[in-house]
Every structure is written in C-alpha cells, then in structure tokens.
Amino acid sequence: MIDRSRGAALIADTGRGNEAAILNAALEAFGNSGFNGASMRDVARGAGTSLSNLYNYFPSKSRLLAEVLRHANTELYARVVRAVEDAGDAASPRMRDAVRAYVGFVVDHQVAMLVSASEVRYLQGPDRERLVAERDDTQSLIEQIVAQGVESGEFRTPYPADAARSILSLCAAIATWYRPDGRLSRGQLAEQHARYALALVEAPLPRHD
Amino acid sequence: MIDRSRGAALIADTGRGNEAAILNAALEAFGNSGFNGASMRDVARGAGTSLSNLYNYFPSKSRLLAEVLRHANTELYARVVRAVEDAGDAASPRMRDAVRAYVGFVVDHQVAMLVSASEVRYLQGPDRERLVAERDDTQSLIEQIVAQGVESGEFRTPYPADAARSILSLCAAIATWYRPDGRLSRGQLAEQHARYALALVEAPLPRHD
Amino acid sequence: MIDRSRGAALIADTGRGNEAAILNAALEAFGNSGFNGASMRDVARGAGTSLSNLYNYFPSKSRLLAEVLRHANTELYARVVRAVEDAGDAASPRMRDAVRAYVGFVVDHQVAMLVSASEVRYLQGPDRERLVAERDDTQSLIEQIVAQGVESGEFRTPYPADAARSILSLCAAIATWYRPDGRLSRGQLAEQHARYALALVEAPLPRHD
Amino acid sequence: MIDRSRGAALIADTGRGNEAAILNAALEAFGNSGFNGASMRDVARGAGTSLSNLYNYFPSKSRLLAEVLRHANTELYARVVRAVEDAGDAASPRMRDAVRAYVGFVVDHQVAMLVSASEVRYLQGPDRERLVAERDDTQSLIEQIVAQGVESGEFRTPYPADAARSILSLCAAIATWYRPDGRLSRGQLAEQHARYALALVEAPLPRHD
DNA sequence: AATGAATGAGAGTTCATTCAT
DNA sequence: CATGAATGAACTCTCATTCAT
Structure with a gap:
C-alpha cells in the first residue's frame, strides 16, 4: 500500500x-x-x-525556495495531468478526477501547498515568472475542462472564465485547515471538493444519501 | 459618497x-x-x-501586527453582521448579502485581507487566540445561515458543516488576484461570489441572462 | 608647541x-x-x-573608507594651499614651501597617506570619483607652480607636464618607509624633498655645505 | 621580435x-x-x-602570493643587473641604463609592479623577509651606482644615502598611473625617468631640444 | 510623545582550507 | 594531479529593542 x-x-x-x-x-x-x-x-x-x-x-536562499516550489508544482501538475488523461472524455468525470487529484496532492503534501501559495511572493525576476507560468499551466488544464463542459452543455455556469480559478482556490485552501486526524478522510475530502467543483460550474449534481 | x-x-x-x-x-x-x-x-x-x-x-512588533489584524477583523465582522441584519429572514438573501458584504470588504481592503490570511500564523499566545476567535465569529455567522437554509430546505448541500468555510475561503481568495482595473467590477464580483455561495450550498439558482 | x-x-x-x-x-x-x-x-x-x-x-564599510579619505585629502590640500599662499610670488620658494607642507603632512599623518595611496582603489562610483577629483586638486596646485616656473625661466625641465606628478609621487612614497626614529628629522626630510623637487624641475640648486 | x-x-x-x-x-x-x-x-x-x-x-594563499612576488622580483632584478653590466664603467650611463631597464619592467609588467608594491605587506615570516631582501638587492645596485658617481664627482647630490630609494620610488610609481595608450611611449617614459634620476643625483644634464 | 544613539543577536553569504575519491 | 563535497570561522549588514534626553 x-x-x-x-x-x-x-x-x-x-x-x-x-x-x-x-x-x-x-x-x-x-x-x-x-x-x-x-x-x-x-x-x-x-x-x-x-x-x-x-x-x-x-547559490542563494531565494534559489533554494525557487527549487522547492518548482518541485512542488511539477508534482502537482503531473498528478492532475495524469488524472485528466485517465478520466475519459466527458467533462464532468474529468473535472471530478482532476479535483480529486488536486485534493490528493494537497493532502499528501500539505506543507508544500501552503508554501507554494504563500511564499511565491518572495521570489523575484525569472524565478518568479517561471513559477507563475508553471502554476498557470495547472489552472489552464481546469479551464479547458470548464470550457469543454460549457460547450457540451454539461456546465451551465454564467462565469466560465472564472470558475477554474475559484475551484482551485477552494482546493488549495484545504491546506490552511486540514488535519490528518480530522473529521474527513482523504477520500471524503476529495469527493466533497469534486462535488463543490461541479456545483460551482453548475453541473447537475448526483443525488446523495 | x-x-x-x-x-x-x-x-x-x-x-x-x-x-x-x-x-x-x-x-x-x-x-x-x-x-x-x-x-x-x-x-x-x-x-x-x-x-x-x-x-x-x-510594545512589540507582534503586538503591532495583532492590533492591525484586530482592526481588520472588527471591520469585516461589522460589515457582515450589518448586512445579515438588514437582509430579512430567509436564508438565501441573507447568504447573498453576507457574501456581498464580505466581498466588498476584500475589495475595499485587499491588503488587510491578505495580511489577515497570511500573517496570523506569526502571532502566538493570547494575541493569536483572540484573533482566531474573532475570525471564527465571522465564520459562525455564515454557518448559522447555512444551518438555517438546510433546515428550511432551501439549501440541499450534503456538507452543511463545511460549506461555510468553503464559501469564506472562496471570498478571501479574491484578495490574492484582484486588481481594481480588472475585468470585473466590485459589484459584479460580489454578485458572482454570491452565486458561487448559493451553488455551493446547493440552493436553487436564479436564471441568468 | x-x-x-x-x-x-x-x-x-x-x-x-x-x-x-x-x-x-x-x-x-x-x-x-x-x-x-x-x-x-x-x-x-x-x-x-x-x-x-x-x-x-x-551606511557601509565603503562609505566609511570614503569619509576617512575625504578627511585626509581635505587636510592635505589645506596645508599645501596655505603654504603656497604664504610663500610669496616666485616659483622656486612656492615649490619649496609646497613640498615642505606636503612632506609635513606625510610625516604627521603617515598612516593616512598610506591608506590614501593604496585603498582608494576599493572605492567605486561617486565616492571614488570625488576622491580622485580632490586628489587632482592638490596635484593641480603643483602643476601650476611648475608652469609658472617654466614660463619665468626658473625651471628648465623638458617635462613640465609630468614633473608635478613625479614630485608628488616622491613625497607620497615617504610614507612607505618613514620611521619617526629614523636618520632624518621631519625638517631634514622636508628640506631634502624640496631640493629633490627643484632638481626634478631643473631649477638652479643652492650650494650645500 | x-x-x-x-x-x-x-x-x-x-x-x-x-x-x-x-x-x-x-x-x-x-x-x-x-x-x-x-x-x-x-x-x-x-x-x-x-x-x-x-x-x-x-600550500596556502600566502605562499601563492609569495611565489608570485618572487617571480616578479627575480625578473626585475635580472633586467637591471643585465643592463648595468652592459653599460660600461661610468656612473652616469650605468644609472641611465639601470633606470631604463627598471622602467621597462614596470611598463611590461605593470600589474606585477603594483602587486609587488602594495601586497608585500600581507606576507609574514620568512616569506616576507626573503621578499624584502630580494627587493633590497635591486636597490643596492642603484645605491652602488650612486656611491660610485659621488666618488667620481659625477653626482653632486648632498643625499647620497637616500637618492637610490627616491629614484626607485619614482620609477615604481609609474605603475600607478601608466596607461599603454597614454601620451608617452615606453621609450619616452624610460628616457624621462633616466633624466629624472640624473637630476636627483645632481649630475650634469644633457641639453634637450 | 518624541528622538538619536546604542546594543546583542542573528541574518545571508563567502572564506581558506581539507578530505575522500 | 584533479575534483566536488564538506566545514568552521568570519564577513558585512540588519534586526527588534532599549535608554537617556
């Protein structure tokens, strides 16, 4: 295991x-x-x-930070890409699996997520630009799914251009409060946020029990 | 004005x-x-x-930070309380106006929101506890609205205990990317996030044009 | 005294x-x-x-050096100016007294002279330029005396443009070997170098005993 | 060539x-x-x-400096010795050629001259003593010429014991300002300083045009 | 309430040098 | 002979804080 x-x-x-x-x-x-x-x-x-x-x-503390963040971003991006590729063609399951993967990373590497979110600001110059670009890559993946879902009619959000950012904000925020011994398991958290994501893009939600 | x-x-x-x-x-x-x-x-x-x-x-840098954050929290809390009080009795409009107020604060005091979110961690002892307690007050307001909406059947979220936190995460995250000269106006942003909030709690959403 | x-x-x-x-x-x-x-x-x-x-x-070690050197230069320049002003109109006595004053400074502030000569190179930017300019002021004084002596016929050097620099090199070099308990007194050293200076510009030298 | x-x-x-x-x-x-x-x-x-x-x-940075300086000194000394040996018996031409050789070294190896002059101080112990002794060898050569010229009556300086040091100071100082693209050529600089040397020892100077 | 001078601790970074390979 | 990794000491400079005035 x-x-x-x-x-x-x-x-x-x-x-x-x-x-x-x-x-x-x-x-x-x-x-x-x-x-x-x-x-x-x-x-x-x-x-x-x-x-x-x-x-x-x-060569410097800054570059050390840059390298740490680069590793974090690379791993996060890889997970999401893999999940999307394995999720078939429909927008909803793709979104669901992308979010699951993202949440999985947040839980597995909570500290990395926190540092990624809050310390990029201390980078400057090319290091910063590279990091931001890499982060945008991940967001673009989600944006494409949203666009696809809106086009296919699965998603009815009036804010297709902004939904992806909101979804990722929501997932990233997990890192600010998650405790491994908390009420929700890793899997439950992933499910929950997958549902949040679908709700945000105004997809039809499955019944729950 | x-x-x-x-x-x-x-x-x-x-x-x-x-x-x-x-x-x-x-x-x-x-x-x-x-x-x-x-x-x-x-x-x-x-x-x-x-x-x-x-x-x-x-008396110290820490206390200076604590005071800054206290002022921010107080103002934020006051705005949300006032909005909720003025919003009538139904859960949906209360939620909508609470979110509008919260977003308004984020836009008006973007830096304060950012500092609130990212620098509380450097407080310790009673200063920190007080701050966290104050922040919880704001979140409790939203939680009560969610509970009310669930009870009345307006909100059908399967995660009533977690929705409030998510809504506030979403609103607070605005501070990380908002630019006054951006695509969305202050009012549009508030509307957008009010709709996000209702979507998250799985309330019926108004048609949009 | x-x-x-x-x-x-x-x-x-x-x-x-x-x-x-x-x-x-x-x-x-x-x-x-x-x-x-x-x-x-x-x-x-x-x-x-x-x-x-x-x-x-x-604000920095460099600026500290710059200030030290500025004080040294100012004092040196002041001494030479005063000596020249008090020396009457003829080139030879003016040269003699200028050199006496310069040598006097070197002996009185040997360390300052050494540091001035060898550490300016570690200055950069405006600090350095200012220092060099101030040093040039002192050299210009001597150059003017040489020019005057050449014009009046007192000095017959074929190198009027270079003699001043050589004279000052000679005087400054004293700082590299002078010991207060050495063979020559402060006054004798001054006399000696005054004679060197006149020899370098090829002025008629007084008989010596 | x-x-x-x-x-x-x-x-x-x-x-x-x-x-x-x-x-x-x-x-x-x-x-x-x-x-x-x-x-x-x-x-x-x-x-x-x-x-x-x-x-x-x-084995150490100090020894590296010592070796560099040793090479410089050896080359300088060799050049001056050779020039003196080739210059015949009279004091004036010997002085002239010695100075020419010395100036030639300064121009050919300006940096070595600068480092020799300013960094010996950072040596200690036997390395330093050896360096100083080697330097004294070169100065002794000049002192002997001065003594010879004084005895023969060619040089009438009242400071026979100090003239050699002054002459070498003058030549060494060239390294502090010389630029290959400057007004004076290598040969002119040598001539000029040969004349300076003879002036300092108060030898009869040739007419100049 | 306001200041300039003072301080000990600690910051990031570089140093000459050593050692295992 | 040649290298990359390692180290303890030292560097310049900044920090939060205090104190006398």
Missing part, C-alpha cells in the same frame, strides 16, 4: 549528494516559519549538514 | 497621536513584505515618525 | 557622538590591515563602540 | 602542469582586487582549474 502519510517527502533523491535532504529541509523550514522567518541555519540543521554546504547546492 | 478606493485607509484616526498612521503603515509594510520581511524601520518610515517612537504606542 | 607626534589623530571631534573616534579607528584599522583585511569589528573595537553602532554613523 | 605587450604573462611555463597558469591567474586576481579582496576561487577560475587543485601546487 502506498504511503500517503504526511511524512512522505516531496522530493525524492536527486542523485546529487545531499540535495534532496536540503530541499526537503527547506520545505519544512519555510513551512514552519515562512520564507523570511526561516534561516539558512534552520535549513542546514534540518538537512543534517553545515550551513556553508548549502551554498554548494544552491 | 463613500470612498471605496483602494487607498482608503483601514484604520481611521484613533484619537491618540500617530497611532492610526502607525497602524496603517504597518499594514502596508506587512502587506508589501510580510511580517518577517518588514522591519520596524519600514513601519516608522511609512508612518513618518521615528523608529523608537513606535514603542511608545506598541 | 604644536604636537606633531605620530599619535595626533587626523580627525578631530566632529560634534556628532562617536563619529571622530570611529573615523580614526577606521584609519588605523585600514592602515594596519588594508581595507579588505580590516573588519568592521576591528573598527568597532578600536573606536570603543559596538559593531552595529557603526552603522548609525556610516 | 620580443613581445612587450601588456598581455605578456610574467611567469612562463614552469614545467609543472598548471603552475604557471595558477601563478599568472593569482597575479591578475591580486592585481584586480588586492590580496585580501581576491579569493582562491577567483584564482582557480582564472587559471581554469578547480579550487582544491590549487592546493596541490601551493
């Missing part, structure tokens, strides 16, 4: 010495204290290496 | 010297750079006073 | 707290270890204050 | 792998940034090798 516990590290071994340990420690530190509140010393401690050694891997 | 422009300061004169200027400067600084990224020097500069004078008004 | 001892600080009280102490400590530190070899901690220790307090007076 | 261009590296191949490249890169780095301002990484980059490989050739 796949380990979906919170401790599953976002970044697997990269084949370059301590790189993965540093990235994961950075993610944890930025998650705990925010980008500006976390120090490179914190990251080093978390990675079990020396402060100065961090700079053999990443 | 009321000034709803973005520049409208959140905190009006408090009758105590530079206090309002300091609070507004702090809001701006925390908004620009985050709590840990903004320095007391930044705040002092923004307020047009000296660094050390800040400490005649607030 | 005027104190011409080596310990006479270059910078007298500036009327602003520890400023003079910091400047003099910086001069000493830069003199001992060079600009890059001296640390701000060294300066702070020498000035009897804390490291961070340095930054209440000077 | 001998390449006297500025780009002519001071240190030719030493027959030991990258040694010459490292020494020349060190010279350049120390010239650009000073001993304390240049890093071993700078040197490695300039030499096209890895940082750690430097330590296969030189």
